[in-house]
Amino acid sequence: MVVYLVGAGPGDPELITLKAINVLKKADMVIYDRLANDEILKYAKDAEFIYVGKKAGSHYKRQDEINQILIEEGRKKDVVVRLKGGDPFVFGRGGEEMLALLEEGIDVEFVPGLTSAIGAPTSVGLPVTHRGIATSFTIVTGHEDPTKAKKQVKWNFNADTIIILMGVGRLEENMRELMKYKDPKTPVCVIENGTMPDQRIITGTLENITEKDIRPPALVIVGHVVDIFKKAKL
Ligand SMILES: C[S@@+](CC[C@H](N)C(=O)[O-])C[C@H]1O[C@@H](n2cnc3c(N)ncnc32)[C@H](O)[C@@H]1O
Structure with a gap:
């Protein structure tokens, strides 16, 4: 058994x-x-x-x-x-x-x-690390349990690439938190339904990604590795 x-x-x-x-x-x-x-x-x-x-x-x-x-x-x-x-x-x-x-x-x-956190971006040619650009990545929840006595997610990450799961509902709040520590022009890529036939990929920046139509389930990838993905698509 x-x-x-x-x-x-x-x-x-x-x-x-x-x-x-x-x-x-x-x-x-x-x-x-x-x-x-x-x-x-x-x-x-x-x-x-x-x-x-x-x-x-x-x-x-x-x-x-x-x-x-x-x-x-x-x-x-x-x-x-x-x-x-x-x-x-x-x-x-x-x-x-x-x-x-x-x-x-x-x-x-x-x-x-x-995990979708790695498989969804890497299946479309979005590296999570890249020599000279990103030597580390963080995977974080975008929807920390609101009933927790003490918040554990602090948005001042040291990692170069930030991968947010469950991040659609609070996208605006999360982007605002990240902009306290990162340039608002930092590239962002959202992957909806990663690896599936109805996959959608939306790109933008910390300051404008919330203007786009984004639906769950989705991953939000923040960092300059998104530029590598965009280059590969040229
Ligand atoms: C409760 S978590 C489970 C994560 C799962 N254990 C994993 O390792 O991928 C659910 C979140 O994972 C992400 N997710 C799972 N599958 C996904 C997919 N195919 N495309 C985009 N995001 C996905 C979304 O952020 C979703 O809100």
Whole structure:
């Protein structure tokens, strides 16, 4: 009896790993969120499925409810797959699920996935580092939990490239925060539905990106690596 925490990659079903496919093939149960691409579920031919993501008109299951489902299924089934978009440990709450399972004495195995934070930009030729331009990158949430007692995100990053996930709802606030520390003309690239057929790429600067039509799910990439991407597209 084991629960695999599996990353499904950023969206394009060809960007899932061979290891993830092999684990899905032997799964008895797959517990999944809203995935960029449901085609991935077809590998789990012999499995039952539990959807724990958002349904139209209803709420997300709370994390403690999901943990409980994982524990119950982990006790009953031989091979349970907990499938998540990107990588489970990059803003995927994989750590919380792992700890909840281990506390109950349930074995957990890990299959990493290509995170959208890196896979979406690099799949279109947008490097996250570039010799002479960017020697570091930061991946940050653009939507820090407002109920937290103390804010953890400070926007005075040292990294050359900043990659913001869940950043559409608070784009204006986030850009304003970054402009306290960076030139307002710093280039910005937004990738909507990265690696998917309906992908959209929008470029601008810290001071004008909010004037554009941007819809989630999207990544916001800030830094001069965006100039390299633009050069490649010339
Ligand atoms: C809860 S986080 C999950 C991240 C995921 N674990 C990963 O590693 O990619 C969801 C956010 O990831 C980003 N995201 C995920 N898939 C994306 C895609 N295909 N294109 C653009 N952004 C994506 C968006 O910022 C979205 O709001």
